[in-house]
Amino acid sequence: MEVTQMSERCSTRACSLLLIFLVSIMSPLASADPVESSENQSFEFTPVFADLDNFVPSDSHPYMLPDSDEALYSATRMMKNTWIDEGMPGVDIATSPQSMTSGRACTPYNEGDTATVPTSGGSIDVTVEKTTSTAAFMVQSGRTLSSTVLNNWASTWDSTVYPTLMTYFGKDYFDGRGIAAPDVDNNCQIEVIIYAIDGAYNIGGYFSPGMSASREAIFIDIDDAPLTWSKVILAHELQHLMHNALDPYENLWIDEGAADMAAFLCFGGSSTLYGHVNAWTTASHYSVRWWNQRTADYGGGFIFLLYLADHLGGGPAIRKLAQDSSTGAAGIEDLARNPIGATPGVIGRDFIDI
Template structure:
C-alpha cells in the first residue's frame, strides 16, 4: 500500500529528526523513557490515514441526524470488541477487551492480551472523572460525540505503531479517531504509557473528541492548540520541548495548512505544536478564561463551536464577544509577546501561565554604532504566511533606528533589556522573500 509506505517513511524521519543521530549504543533523548521510547500524539497521523483512504468524514457523511444509541451499560467484567487502526499498514483490525472499571464519565476497557494494574486503572478513572472531564468540557464545551451514553470509552491496548528500526522507538501514546466504525465516543490509549504521560494524553485526546463533536472540519493547527491547552489546564503541562522548538524556528507559520502539518517532521513538527499552544494560551489570557473577566469564560467554547475554521473562526469569536480586534491584530501582538516574554513581559506583552526563558532565534544581527548614518541591508530571507522573523540592531540610540523592507511586510520595533533595537517582520497573510534595511541617525533605509 503506497499510503502506508509513505506514512512509515514519514514516521522514520520524524523520529530521526526529533532525536538527532541515533546509534545502537548512544543515549536516549531527554524526553524518552528508560527503554528509549519516545511518546507522540497519533491524532494527526490517523487523520492522514483517513485522508489516504478517502474516508476522513465517513462518519459525518453517514450521519442521518441522530446520535447512535448505546443500549448497554457496561460493568467490570463485561467484554466488547473494538475496531482500531494499524498505523504502519493503515488497515483496521479488531481488539477484544474487557471492562475493568466504570466511572461517572468513563468506561475503561483493557485489551485481553494486556496487563494493567488495578491501581493504575483506579487512578485513571479518578483523574478522568475529577479533573480531565470537568476541566475540558467546562472550557471547550459539553456537547460530546455520537452516542447517547454520557460516558467516554477509554481503550488501553497495544497501539500498532512500531517500526523497530532504531535504538529509540517511536510510540503513539494515544489518539482520537472521529471516523472510526465503532460509532461511540472513544479514546485510544497505549497500555504501556504511564503516569503523567497517559494523563496528559487523555486530556489532549478528550479535547479532540469535544472539538470533533462541535466542529469536525476545524483546521489541525487550531485543534492541536486547544488540545495542548487542555493539557496545560488539567496538569500545568507546558510542553517545553515544543515551545523551545518553536523558539528555535519562529519562522514556523501559525496558520499552517493541514497537509503541511501532516508532512512536517522532527523539530518543525514540534514547532507547529509549540506555536499552536502559545497562540491558544495567548487567546485564553487576553480574551478568554484566563483573562480575569467572568464574561469571557466561554470564549474557547465558542471558538470550538464556530463552524468557520482557522483565523476566520477566531475573527468570528472575537466579534461575538464584542472585541474590535481581528485575528491579524492579535497576531501582531502575539509575535511581539513571544519575544518580550523572555524579558518578563505580561499579557498582552507576554504570558502569565508560561515563561519563555530565551528570545526567539534571531535571523540577523548588525552593529550600527561605528558610524553616524550607517545603513545596513540584511541578506534576503523568505517567510511563509503568518510567521515572523526577528532582527537585532545595536545602535547608539535604539529608539532612533529606522527600518524598511522591499515587500511592504508588517514590521514593529521593540527595544530589549540589553538596549538593542529588535525589528519584528511578518508578511501576515502574504508570503515571499524580502530584504530588511535598517539605519541609524541620519541614515535612510532603502525602500
C-alpha cells in the first residue's frame, strides 16, 4: 500500500510554546544574580549534519539538469530531517538573525582569506578563492577549481541568482540592506563551500539548516562544479537557505516546488524539470499536497507555485507566502485573500477552489 504524507516531519510551534510556558512557571520569579546583557553573552552553537554515508537518492530531490545519463541530487532534505529529529536547535536564531547582530558592521571575507568550516564529514580548511559583495566562494585546501568556473559562478551570482532570489524569497531585516538574505554571522555574504563530497554525480550539494544559527552557507561537491549546469545548485540551495530563515516549518511540497521554481527563474527549463511537470500533468489527480516522493510531486509543487506567482503578484507575492507563518494550504489561502496588486479572491479564497 502506498504511504502518503501531507508535509515533512516537523516540530510544531504548539509544543515549543508549551515547553516554554512550563519552564517559565517553574523558574523563580526573581534572581539575586545580575543579568548579563545580551551584548556580553557568548553564543555557542554545535552544527547538526546528517551522515552522507546514509544518503539515499530515491529520497532526495534531483537537480534540474539537461539530458544526462547520470543523476545529480540535493542532500538538503536529508539534512533537514536530521535537524528536525534533533529538535531543530537554533531555530529561533535562524529565523531572527538580526537578534545576533547590531546594525551593519559587515566584516566580509576577502580573496585569499583562510578559514575552518564545519561540513557533514567534519571540519575542513578552506581558502576564499573568489568573492562578491554577497558571496564568498571557498575551496577546500588541497583541491583546486578553475578560475573559469569561479569567475562564471561569481558573475552569474551577481547578475542572476542573488537578485532573482531576493525578489522572490528575500526579506527586509531592517538592518540597512533592504531586501536581502539572512546574515546571522554579520559578514553580508553567503558562504559557498566547495569541497569533496562523493565524487562526480550522485550528491551535488546541500544546505544544512542545522548550522543556520551560526552562519549562512551552502555546500557544493567540487567534482560536480565543472559541470555546465552546476550553477543550478547555487539557485536551488540558496532558495532552501532563504526559505528556512523565513519559515522552517513550511510544508515539503511548497519548499521543494520553490526550489525548482528558483532554478527555473534563474536558468529556464531543463529536461529534468519538464519531466517533473509532465509527470504531474499526466497524473493530475494527485493532489499537490499529498507528498509521496514521486516525480509528479516535484512537478506539481513547481507548477502550482508558478501559478500563484502569475496570478497573485509575482515575486512579492511569493515573498509574502514564504514569510507567512501559516503553512501549506492555510498560507496559500492567506495570500489568495490578500494578494499583491490583484483582486482578492481572483483565483478563489479557499484552497479547494484554488
